[in-house]
Amino acid sequence: MIVPTIGVLSAILGAIWHAAIVRWLPQNMRIVSILGFDFFALIIVGFTVSTFDHIASADDWFTTLVLTMSLASAHMLVFTLVAYDSPTLSLTNAILDHGSLGMPIEALDEFSSRHPFIESRLASLVSAGIIKDDGHSLIFRGKVGLLLRVSEAYRRLCGSQAKGG
Amino acid sequence: MEALTAAAAGLVVSAATHVLSLRLGLDSLRAYAVCFLNGLLVAITAAGFSTANLGPPVTSFLLFICWWFIFLCFVNTGETSLRVRILRELLAANGPVPKHEFIERYNDKSLIYIRLSRLIRGGAIIERDGHFFVISFTLRILARYSRLLKLIILGQHSEFA
Numbered sequence: 590m591i592v593p594t595i596g597v598l599s600a601i602l603g604a605i606w607h608a609a610i611v612r613w614l615p616q617n618m619r620i621v622s623i624l625g626f627d628f629f630a631l632i633i634v635g636f637t638v639s640t641f642d643h644i645a646s647a648d649d650w651f652t653t654l655v656l657t658m659s660l661a662s663a664h665m666l667v668f669t670l671v672a673y674d675s676p677t678l679s680l681t682n683a684i685l686d687h688g689s690l691g692m693p694i695e696a697l698d699e700f701s702s703r704h705p706f707i708e709s710r711l712a713s714l715v716s717a718g719i720i721k722d723d724g725h726s727l728i729f730r731g732k733v734g735l736l737l738r739v740s741e742a743y744r745r746l747c748g749s750q751a752k753g754g
Numbered sequence: 755m756e757a758l759t760a761a762a763a764g765l766v767v768s769a770a771t772h773v774l775s776l777r778l779g780l781d782s783l784r785a786y787a788v789c790f791l792n793g794l795l796v797a798i799t800a801a802g803f804s805t806a807n808l809g810p811p812v813t814s815f816l817l818f819i820c821w822w823f824i825f826l827c828f829v830n831t832g833e834t835s836l837r838v839r840i841l842r843e844l845l846a847a848n849g850p851v852p853k854h855e856f857i858e859r860y861n862d863k864s865l866i867y868i869r870l871s872r873l874i875r876g877g878a879i880i881e882r883d884g885h886f887f888v889i890s891f892t893l894r895i896l897a898r899y900s901r902l903l904k905l906i907i908l909g910q911h912s913e914f915a
């Protein structure tokens with residue numbers, strides 16, 4: 590049980606460190622830094638636990654590393670919901686904020702003007718270097734082209750259609 | 755390595771089950787449930803379940819859960835993600851796209867209306883006398899919980915605050 594124990598403890602410790610300081614990190618570091626925190630936590634936890642219970646093989650260490658990084662990757666995906674507003678959840682919160690009277694239809698325009706989701710997503714894609722914005726036009730730089738093509742191929746395999754928006 | 759191999763086998767079976775389920779006409783939610791359970795069963799049994807040595811099946815279980823969650827996000831964002839939609843459009847354009855045209859076509863107002871229509875069709879939100887109400891308990895909890903997390907971790911309730 591040493592492998593899952595170290596893996597989970599490292600992920601928990603990394604998550605706690607990350608939560609404690611993330612608000613002071615630059616926007617483009619907030620998600621990717623989780624990998625670093627978890628890796629550092631793995632070193633600390635692994636070293637501490639191994640002084641009590643010797644991990645016998647390189648195999649165990651490798652599996653522990655993969656487990657910790659997998660937990661970190663899952664954490665990164667969950668944290669995306671925290672770092673960026675989901676249009677669906679933001680809209681839901683806006684409706685709930687109107688209380689028992691409900692949100693009037695007229696308030697939707699104000700809501701969309703106060704929540705520039707498209708601009709925010711474009712900015713994050715530009716900052717990640719995936720697209721270039723020269724002020725007049727947007728250019729795809731091809732960094733995630735393969736991933737997109739795999740995604741498209743999988744959707745066609747499932748026979749599904751993309752939902753707009 | 756048996757845990758890694760078992761979890762990988764579980765994920766492959768899960769993906770294959772997902773494709774097959776959708777092809778056979780199962781709805782999205784049921785397809786996810788079936789593929790998850792199938793993959794989990796394979797991941798745990800292939801790791802060699804034994805009460806004497808729980809390490810490999812527990813590790814395989816944890817790995818499968820993480821990898822299946824990543825798979826779920828990959829499949830789901832391919833369907834509904836704003837970023838993916840933006841990238842698809844730019845990829846299809848095969849060259850520079852005038853920014854003002856793009857912003858006009860993909861504006862926040864139409865995005866919100868599309869999302870709202872989807873929620874109304876799904877029965878999570880209703881419109882009554884010109885007002886919208888959230889009737890889905892799950893959606894209500896998710897929305898409030900995500901706002902609470904943002905407040906605790908980032909010190910603000912919205913990225914636009």
